[in-house]
Amino acid sequence: MTDQAKLATSVEALVTAKVLCIGDVMLDRFVYGDVDRISPEAPIPVFSVNSDKLMLGGAGNVARNLSGLGAVTYFVAVVGNDNAGKDVTKLIGKIDNTEANLITDPGRRTSIKTRYVASGQQMMRADDESVEAIEGATKNRVITLAKSALKDCEAMVLADYAKGVLTPEIIQELIGLANTAKVPVIIDPQSIDYSRYRGADLITPNLKELADATAMAVGDDDEISAAARKLITEHKIASVLATRSGGGMSLISADSFDHFTAEAHEVFDVSGAGDTVAATIAASLAAGVDLNEAVHLANTAAGIVVAKVGTAVAYASDIIEALHRQELSLSEVKILSLNSAIEHAEVWRLKGHRIGFTNGCFDLLHPGHISTIAKAKAACDRLIIGLNNDESVKRLKGEDRPVQSEAARAQVLAGLENVDVVVIFSEDTPANIIDAIKPEVFVKGADYSVEEIPEAAIVQAYGGEIVLAELEDGHSTTATIAKLNK
Numbered sequence: 001m002t003d004q005a006k007l008a009t010s011v012e013a014l015v016t017a018k019v020l021c022i023g024d025v026m027l028d029r030f031v032y033g034d035v036d037r038i039s040p041e042a043p044i045p046v047f048s049v050n051s052d053k054l055m056l057g058g059a060g061n062v063a064r065n066l067s068g069l070g071a072v073t074y075f076v077a078v079v080g081n082d083n084a085g086k087d088v089t090k091l092i093g094k095i096d097n098t099e100a101n102l103i104t105d106p107g108r109r110t111s112i113k114t115r116y117v118a119s120g121q122q123m124m125r126a127d128d129e130s131v132e133a134i135e136g137a138t139k140n141r142v143i144t145l146a147k148s149a150l151k152d153c154e155a156m157v158l159a160d161y162a163k164g165v166l167t168p169e170i171i172q173e174l175i176g177l178a179n180t181a182k183v184p185v186i187i188d189p190q191s192i193d194y195s196r197y198r199g200a201d202l203i204t205p206n207l208k209e210l211a212d213a214t215a216m217a218v219g220d221d222d223e224i225s226a227a228a229r230k231l232i233t234e235h236k237i238a239s240v241l242a243t244r245s246g247g248g249m250s251l252i253s254a255d256s257f258d259h260f261t262a263e264a265h266e267v268f269d270v271s272g273a274g275d276t277v278a279a280t281i282a283a284s285l286a287a288g289v290d291l292n293e294a295v296h297l298a299n300t301a302a303g304i305v306v307a308k309v310g311t312a313v314a315y316a317s318d319i320i321e322a323l324h325r326q327e328l329s330l331s332e333v334k335i336l337s338l339n340s341a342i343e344h345a346e347v348w349r350l351k352g353h354r355i356g357f358t359n360g361c362f363d364l365l366h367p368g369h370i371s372t373i374a375k376a377k378a379a380c381d382r383l384i385i386g387l388n389n390d391e392s393v394k395r396l397k398g399e400d401r402p403v404q405s406e407a408a409r410a411q412v413l414a415g416l417e418n419v420d421v422v423v424i425f426s427e428d429t430p431a432n433i434i435d436a437i438k439p440e441v442f443v444k445g446a447d448y449s450v451e452e453i454p455e456a457a458i459v460q461a462y463g464g465e466i467v468l469a470e471l472e473d474g475h476s477t478t479a480t481i482a483k484l485n486k
Contacts, residue, residue: 007296008320010289015070015316017286020149020183021279022142022174023059023159023166025077025092025102026111026129027084030055032350035118047116047123056091057113058275059159061313062188063098065279065301066157068313071286073098074149076142078134078165084110101145105138111163120350133167146174150181155286157278160190168196175199184285188278189213198235202291204278206243218242221250221259228252241295243277243302251295258292260299276305276314315339334414335422338436341384344421345437348382356380357439358469359430361393362409363402370416375469376443377418384421384437385413386430395428429454443467 031052035045056064059077066073075092079085079102088110092100111129115122134142142165150156156178160166166174171187175198178185184201192212197203211218216227228240232254239253248262277298284294300322301314317337336344345355358376362369362385377383387410393402402409410422425433434442434455442459443466450456450466459466 007293007300008323010284010287010293011069011297011316011319011323013287013289014283016288017066017069017071017155017283018074018153019066019071019279019282019286020074020076020146020153020156021059021063021066021159021282022076022146022156023062023188024111024161024163025060025079025088026057026113026161026163027088027091028055028057028061029053029112029114031114031116033116033118035123045118045123047118054087054091056088056095058111058161058163059165060088060092061275062157062159062279062282063092063100064095064313065276066283067095067097068315069280069283069319070316071097071279071283074153075100076103076145076149077101078103078105078108078138078142080104080108080110080130081106082110084112084128099149103138103141103145105134108132108134108164111161117350119352120347129163131163133164134170139167139170142170143173143177147177150177150183153181153183153286154288155282156183156185157282158185158187159275159278160188162190168193171196172198184282186278186282186285188274194231194235194237197237199237201238201285202241202281203231203237203239204241204243204274204281206245206274210240210242221257224250225252225257229254239291241277241281241298243274249277249295249299249302251292258295260295262299262303273302273306276301276312280314280319312343334419335410335424338423338425338433341421341423341433342436345382345384345439353381354441355437355439356383356441356443357386357430357434357437358383358443359386359388359425359433361388361397361402362413363393363397363404365409365412372443372445372469373413373416373418376441376467379443379465379467380439380441382420383418384423384433384439385419386433387413387422387424388428389424389426392426392428431455431458434458438462439464441465441467443469445469 033047033049035047037046039046063073063075075098079088081104108130114126116124175185187197187200187203189203189205194213207218210227214227214230217223218227224242241251243249246262248260251258280298280301281294300319304314304318305312356376356379389406406424413419414422435458444453
């Protein structure tokens with residue numbers, strides 16, 4: 001079994017994980033729009049709002065990632081008695097496999113982080129929040145809920161965003177409870193005073209946080225190792241995982257140093273990547289995965305989410321797909337699940353790209369196919385191909401088809417320069433793919449009229465364009481097979 005296959009097996013085991021997640025929950029609001037002029041009132045850009053999206057941030061994003069991995073999550077956090085708190089409650093309620101305990105503190109405001117995004121770039125972030133330490137009944141409730149949940153959990157992750165929920169006193173009490181229950185503690189840190197994390201099994205600072213906490217340089221492996229070991233020695237922390245953005249991540253213990261090269265092929269948005277790392281490691285340890293393997297999975301997961309939009313989630317299927325991709329050629333990297341294709345399309349759109357789509361069986365690829373694909377790519381910036389799987393080809397073309405398997409057909413298509421993504425589908429038509437991705441351009445052969453295209457109504461309903469591509473004469477898979485049979 002290859003290393004990637006072994007890791008993929010570990011990902012499948014994450015559904016057995018039970019994790020306690022405690023920390024500062026936030027409401028992430030992403031406002032999308034355009035900037036095309038400078039204000040006459042001051043030298044600042046004028047932002048024209050097009051749309052917005054609400055997502056869970058902070059500890060809430062850790063919970064989302066745990067759910068995406070298939071883990072069962074016991075979630076404890078504090079919200080205010082306000083509209084943002086109600087929005088957080090609704091969003092938490094939509095997360096699968098999550099037992100949420102949201103404590104309402106009427107004396108607090110729920111944390112809101114509003115990001116303004118234009119042309120794929122964040123223009124500004126506005127924060128509205130309370131950061132006072134919780135106390136009294138709210139504090140006691142957090143401890144009581146944690147103590148109860150630890151009876152059923154195999155790992156605890158603390159998402160510390162310095163918003164008042166994880167005070168030094170509460171953190172030390174939680175670590176003590178976890179140590180008694182023999183449950184590993186993973187902490188995504190915030191404070192520069194790491195004495196509050198004393199006794200943790202793993203902390204995950206980025207390089208800036210590591211430098212601030214130790215007042216030491218972190219410019220290379222030796223400096224990072226020295227800074228991490230200072231924290232390990234002074235605060236009895238078992239291991240430090242230093243996340244190094246594009247430089248990957250390094251796992252340091254008292255007597256070892258392991259580096260993991262960054263997995264991301266394209267970085268779009270780093271928001272929430274630290275949440276993904278903490279969640280993946282917590283779920284992995286809870287499922288009995290070795291720490292080094294857990295970090296490898298977390299590194300792969302981080303590479304996935306930074307290529308998505310906003311505070312994103314790395315699903316178990318995403319990680320397995322990425323692990324398989326590491327063993328495959330460049331052409332096979334283009335063969336994606338529908339969910340991955342949707343996320344790619346979302347990123348491309350925010351970068352201003354026009355998405356095109358065409359589909360077919362593409363059995364025995366011939367010059368007519370190549371011509372249609374070239375014409376489709378000419379009508380867009382990024383082209384997605386919908387490919388009928390073997391069973392749907394058999395239904396459409398007969399029991400003796402396809403000649404080539406869906407895997408072979410997909411690989412041939414993915415090897416073409418004009419093709420950006422291939423999605424295999426099992427239905428007779430690509431209606432579900434089109435409805436999910438909503439490409440700006442749908443390309444079909446000119447042997448159809450628009451009225452004869454089954455998917456035309458879907459494309460027209462969302463305002464997409466239908467392009468009829470003239471076919472090259474004299475090319476047909478069916479005719480080629482008939483000639484061969486003679």
